[in-house]
Amino acid sequence: MPLFSYASVVLxxxxxxxxxxxxxxxxxRKRYAAERDFExxxxxxxxxSSAIASQSKDLEEELDRLHRRLDTMNATQTEVKxxxxxxxxxxxLGRHG
Known part of the structure; x- marks a missing residue:
């Protein structure tokens, strides 16, 4: 009987x-997975962030081009006027004169 009790304790x-x-x-494993997900x-x-910065830069350049184009169009319109x-x-004056 003591053998069974020793065996059960060891087990x-x-x-x-x-x-x-x-x-x-x-x-x-969970810690590694959390670190991997965080990275x-x-x-x-x-x-x-870099994509947004790039798009913002492209948008600013496009707006600058549009602004210059509108300035040119306004100058041309003024000349035509x-x-x-x-x-x-x-x-x-020729008709009334």
Missing amino acids: GLISTLLGGFAWYRGMV HLRRSFEGL VFLMAKLGEAT
């Missing part, structure tokens, strides 16, 4: 040690 200790080892191994998210965030006013003024 209990072995299973407790194996359970503790399995628990520790699971904890290490993945960090890299994704950095990629998104001056030309038309001069021609209409001459025609008006």
Whole structure:
């Protein structure tokens, strides 16, 4: 009978040690997975940040080009107005004069 009790104590200790080892191994794996996920998210965030910065720069350049184009169009429109006013003024003066 004492042999069975010793065997059961030894078996209990072995299973407790194996359970503790399995628990520790699971904890290490979870920590590694969390670190890996965090690094993945960090890299994704950095990629998104650089993409947004690039898009912002492209948008600013496009807005600058549009602004210059509108300035050119406004200058051209002013020249056309001056030309038309001069021609209409001459025609008006010629008719009434």
